[in-house]
Amino acid sequence: MIELSHVTKRFGATLALDDVSFAVRPGSIVSFLGPNGAGKSTALRCLVGLVQPDTGTATVAGVAYRTLRSPGLVAGVLLNADDAHPGRTGRETLRLACLTLGLPFSRADEVLAEVGLSRAESRRRVRTYSLGMRQRLGIARALLGDPSVLVLDEPANGLDPQGQRWLAGLLRQRAERGGAVLLSSHQLAEVARIADRVVMIGAGRVLANRPLADAGAAELEDEYFTLTSGVDRAA
């Protein structure tokens, strides 16, 4: 379970989040949608303890992320595909993470295969990776501890169409195994294909929180533009 409850966050004069509440239940995929500056990343950062809400609570698996002893075993997080050190290989990056999480090195090779990074690619330095390859490495890092919660900021960014389809399948598998998946996205077609629910946010406020059911990309696009058209950027 992922839960934000009445979260408000102000940066100086900017009200980035205004009484934001929503939950992601086990077994479901929720997509977080909103214009640039709407507050999506701030909400995700609140969830993983990188931003402290002014009021309200943000929890994963029922507790504040920063109180978890081995967070990577509970919640897999991808906030920025450029987190990995450019001078290390993909495999070294994951092996280091295995050490932190107390996992055997063989787990690094398992997730590398799962995200489709080949043996040769995993032995190249991250600075030589394309955006899509860095994104796959970031997803591998999030999956390493086989967590029941995934928090992913624009995970499909840079993935080719095959990669996007692969990601959709992977996230669906995690949800079917009882995982709670929260991802932010700007790609409406991807959201319509992947998610069970959509939470739309504008100027820090939740504008809609509803199941997607059979809604297609066109319907979602209409709703998105209707809801966000009158909303100013966070101010």
Ligand SMILES: Nc1ncnc2c1ncn2[C@@H]1O[C@H](COP(=O)(O)OP(=O)(O)OP(=O)(O)O)[C@@H](O)[C@H]1O
């Ligand atoms: N550390 C910070 N200091 C000052 N303002 C911030 C900070 N972090 C975010 N903001 C502001 O808070 C608002 C919400 O930003 P946020 O990054 O959460 O939006 P977003 O929905 O993720 O946008 P995008 O789609 O462009 O990634 C913006 O006005 C942004 O400028």
